[in-house]
Amino acid sequence: KAGVTQTPRYLIKTRGQQVTLSCSPISGHRSVSWYQQTPGQGLQFLFEYFSETQRNKGNFPGRFSGRQFSNSRSEMNVSTLELGDSALYLCASSEPGGELFFGEGSRLTVL
C-alpha cells in the first residue's frame, strides 16, 4: 500500500504570494489532517477533513484554508504569505479513530 504522498516537497515563495499544497492519503483512508511544524512552536494542528467536510480547525488565521475532494485527496492553501509561514507542512491520513500516518511534508520557505 502506498503511503501518504505530499507535493511539492520543497517550495520558495515571496511575501504576499499564495501557495497550494497537495496531499494524497493512503488508499481507503477518508480522514486527512494537516499540521504545521516550526522550530519555535513545534507541531500544531491546522485542520482535519473527513468525507469532504472540515471536521476540526486549529487556531490559525483565515489565510489558511483547505479542502478535500471526493477521492479523499486534500489541498491546503495559504494566502498572503508572511515570513512566519515558513515551516514544514505535514499531512496525515487515517481511518476513523485509527492510527495516523504522515507524509514526508512540504517545506515552505517565504522570502
Place this chain on the structure above:
Amino acid sequence: KQEVTQIPAALSVPEGENLVLNCSFTDSAIYNLQWFRQDPGKGLTSLLLIQSSQREQTSGRLNASLDKSSGRSTLYIAASQPGDSATYLCAVWDSGNTGKLIFGQGTTLQVKP
C-alpha cells in the same frame, strides 16, 4: 486545555543501553496516545498507538505504556542502536475519532557507536 510535555528534551547514550523517554499530559481524559519518530528533515513515522482501553503496546525493541490516571506515558527502547538516533514525539488525541493530535516538543535522541 491539553498540554503535552516530554522530558528530557535531549538525550545522548552509548550504543546498547536501554532507555526510557517520558511523556506527560495535563488532562487525563484522553482518547488515544501515539508515539512517533522523526528523522531530520523528514516526516513522522508512527511507532506505537495505545488506544484508550489499553495499558501498553510493544513492537520489536519498543514498548510504550500508558497510565491515564497519572497523565503519563513512557517509551522504552531496549538495546539502543545508532539507527535509533532521531527525535521522538508523543501525541495525544484531542477527542474521539478525529485526527486532531496535541504534540509534545519531542526528545532528541543520539545513540553513539
